Amino acid sequence: MRERQASRNARRAREFEAFVAGAAGRLLHAATLLTAEPHDANPRARALLTAALARTYASWDRLRGEDPYDCARKDLAVRFARGAWHQHRGRGGVLGQLTPQERLVLVLRLFEGIGEEQVAALLGLPVERVRGLHARAMALVLHPPRGPAPAELRGTAPV
Secondary structure: OOOHHHHHHHHHHHHHHHHHHHHHHHHHHHHHHOOOOOOOOOHHHHHHHHHHHHHHHOOOOHOOOOOOOEEEEEEEEEEEEHHHHOOOOOOOOHOOOOHHHHHHHHHHHHHHHOHHHHHHHHHHOOOHHHHHHHHHHHHHHHHHOOOOHHHHHHHOOOO
């Protein structure tokens, strides 16, 4: 009995390690975009990622066919939303000029490629609100008060 449990735990750990090896970079990049922190100094993003991965690992056996990346991304977004609604602005750059809601919608729509309806369902917002947040965020990113669009949205920033 113990051997079977140990074998199951080892398999679970290997599967999760493989998932993290493949997905952690992209999830960290998304978290860094959400927190509007620099890529080389992103403690809030790393804390978000760690919490999301911990929850994903805790529910690993219950995923049963669900995409673990989707689960981790959802947890990351929800954790950011719960903690960030109380903050008004990020740190610097164009993304820092967006509200947390605008940043979240923009990252989910552009960086993660999630549709409006899915973002609305994930955040518990009406589709029209998501559409409005996305339009405002895009306007600020495309026409910032000064400087070009941030490299991380153009896909040229290091991960």
